[in-house]
Amino acid sequence: xxxxxxxxxxxxxxxxxxxxxxxxxxxxxxxxxxxxxxxxxxxxxxxxxxxxxxxxxxxxxxxxxxxxxxxxxxxxxxxxxxxxxxxxxxxxxxxxxxxxxxxxxxxxxxxxxxxxxxxxxxxxxxxxxxxxxxxxxxxxxxxxxxxxxxxxxxxxxxxxxxxxxxxxxxxxxxxxxxxxxxxxxxxxxxxxxxxxxxxxxxxxxxxxxxxxxxxxxxxxxxxxxxxxxxxxxxxxxxxxxxxxxxxxxxxxxxxxxxxxxxxxxxxxxxxxxxxxxxxxxxxxxxxxxxxxxxxxxxxxxxxxxxxxxxxxxxxxxxxxxxxxxxxxxxxxxxxxxxxxxxxxxxxxxxxxxxxxxxxxxxxxxxxxxxxxxxxxxxxxxxxxxxxxxxxxxxxxxxxxxxxxxxxxxxxxxxxxxxxxxxxxxxxxxxxxxxxxxxxxxxxxxxxxxxxxxxxxxxxxxxxxxxxxxxxxxxxxxxxxxxxxxxx
Ligand code: BES
Ligand code: ZN
Ligand code: ZN
Numbered sequence: 001x002x003x004x005x006x007x008x009x010x011x012x013x014x015x016x017x018x019x020x021x022x023x024x025x026x027x028x029x030x031x032x033x034x035x036x037x038x039x040x041x042x043x044x045x046x047x048x049x050x051x052x053x054x055x056x057x058x059x060x061x062x063x064x065x066x067x068x069x070x071x072x073x074x075x076x077x078x079x080x081x082x083x084x085x086x087x088x089x090x091x092x093x094x095x096x097x098x099x100x101x102x103x104x105x106x107x108x109x110x111x112x113x114x115x116x117x118x119x120x121x122x123x124x125x126x127x128x129x130x131x132x133x134x135x136x137x138x139x140x141x142x143x144x145x146x147x148x149x150x151x152x153x154x155x156x157x158x159x160x161x162x163x164x165x166x167x168x169x170x171x172x173x174x175x176x177x178x179x180x181x182x183x184x185x186x187x188x189x190x191x192x193x194x195x196x197x198x199x200x201x202x203x204x205x206x207x208x209x210x211x212x213x214x215x216x217x218x219x220x221x222x223x224x225x226x227x228x229x230x231x232x233x234x235x236x237x238x239x240x241x242x243x244x245x246x247x248x249x250x251x252x253x254x255x256x257x258x259x260x261x262x263x264x265x266x267x268x269x270x271x272x273x274x275x276x277x278x279x280x281x282x283x284x285x286x287x288x289x290x291x292x293x294x295x296x297x298x299x300x301x302x303x304x305x306x307x308x309x310x311x312x313x314x315x316x317x318x319x320x321x322x323x324x325x326x327x328x329x330x331x332x333x334x335x336x337x338x339x340x341x342x343x344x345x346x347x348x349x350x351x352x353x354x355x356x357x358x359x360x361x362x363x364x365x366x367x368x369x370x371x372x373x374x375x376x377x378x379x380x381x382x383x384x385x386x387x388x389x390x391x392x393x394x395x396x397x398x399x400x401x402x403x404x405x406x407x408x409x410x411x412x413x414x415x416x417x418x419x420x421x422x423x424x425x426x427x428x429x430x431x432x433x434x435x436x437x438x439x440x441x442x443x444x445x446x447x448x449x450x451x452x453x454x455x456x457x458x459x460x461x462x463x464x465x466x467x468x469x470x471x472x473x474x475x476x477x478x479x480x481x482x483x484x485x486x487x
Pocket of ligand 3: 258261279338340341365366
């Protein structure tokens with residue numbers, strides 16, 4: 001889809017449809033009064049978020065349709081509401097034959113407005129049709145942001161929005177591929193292709209190399225599958241970093257890349273098991289974020305680390321009760337082979353520290369328990385460092401991604417005690433998202449670290465008004481923003 005910025009008055013806009021936000025408690029855009037006042041007085045349109053009304057062949061306009069979209073209460077209208085409103089309109093009109101959509105901005109726009117609007121459009125235009133030749137999806141050809149008066153800051157916002165949303169859709173593409181088409185090897189190849197396209201350094205560690213290094217915890221999970229594991233290392237280095245005192249910080253982004261989670265010997269029920277192809281959405285978020293970071297060029301080194309395995313059942317699979325030795329030297333008693341995410345992430349966390357990373361963030365579809373706690377609305381955020389968490393939550397807020405701080409006090413730590421190893425890989429039933437986070441914290445140790453449990457937010461079981469069913473690409477924008485605002 002082409003995206004562009006135009007400076008025009010409403011009546012000059014040529015498009016299949018031009019959309020405009022109207023508020024519940026405001027006038028909306030004065031220019032549109034002539035056409036839309038009647039809709040409001042008739043009661044057909046009240047301005048609630050998500051509401052839409054269409055006027056065909058509006059007199060005096062060049063556009064074929066004028067669409068009013070609800071912006072809700074004016075004082076609650078922000079970039080997040082706008083992003084969603086644009087996505088909702090895009091998804092509604094593209095199925096009705098609209099190819100060229102224009103979005104009329106009010107006069108008081110800024111960079112953030114343009115960014116959010118174009119993100120909403122690119123994310124809303126996305127459909128997972130790569131394996132569906134019979135699909136009748138009809139994407140938009142072009143999306144134009146229209147401002148009534150010249151506002152150069154909109155251009156920067158538009159460019160940034162395109163970078164971020166395309167990176168997020170790239171992550172959604174990775175997540176959408178089923179496990180037979182997105183094995184650890186293929187994730188590695190995809191990351192390599194992306195690194196070539198966007199000029200990042202990359203290294204892909206294979207099983208032999210991981211054995212030499214001593215990543216026994218990751219390899220224990222991988223041993224039950226015929227698909228070999230990989231550990232992907234993507235490196236972004238700002239230009240001239242060596243001479244810049246501010247860049248002694250080094251950010252690591254770590255993503256869980258389980259391409260299919262059968263549960264292993266502690267096998268999952270058949271119901272919904274197909275959704276475990278999404279168990280690599282953390283990995284997709286990291287690879288997507290690195291794609292955006294390569295283009296946004298922040299002033300801090302960022303290393304993306306993706307441990308990727310398939311968690312399968314076989315005669316070689318790891319058993320409950322097995323004890324493995326992690327890269328850190330700590331031993332782990334595997335009481336449940338379905339708690340495999342933490343077993344691959346701990347070796348990635350230790351490796352990140354060995355690479356000299358000073359700040360760690362991980363994203364993982366780690367526990368069903370976080371879905372019980374927060375539903376599908378918020379990502380759960382855990383930390384050993386409140387300052388680091390504040391930075392992360394700040395970036396998430398700016399990008400309109402919902403994240404909620406979760407507790408991680410010492411009282412939960414003892415739940416992971418094992419009689420036979422340094423740690424057990426599960427605790428008792430209750431508080432499962434927290435014990436999972438504590439397990440990771442044992443490996444982060446004192447290095448500032450934030451863990452994001454995206455089991456509830458990584459994908460949509462059903463389409464939303466503004467987003468297709470499937471992976472959401474959550475964390476891509478937050479990660480890119482965290483890096484962009486670091487210095
Ligand atoms: N990948 C799952 C977590 C998950 C569950 C993600 C549902 C999305 C939806 C993870 O590997 C897992 O199986 N966790 C177990 C941990 C348990 C065995 C302690 C879980 O949450 O049930
Ligand atoms: Zn599992
Ligand atoms: Zn899993």
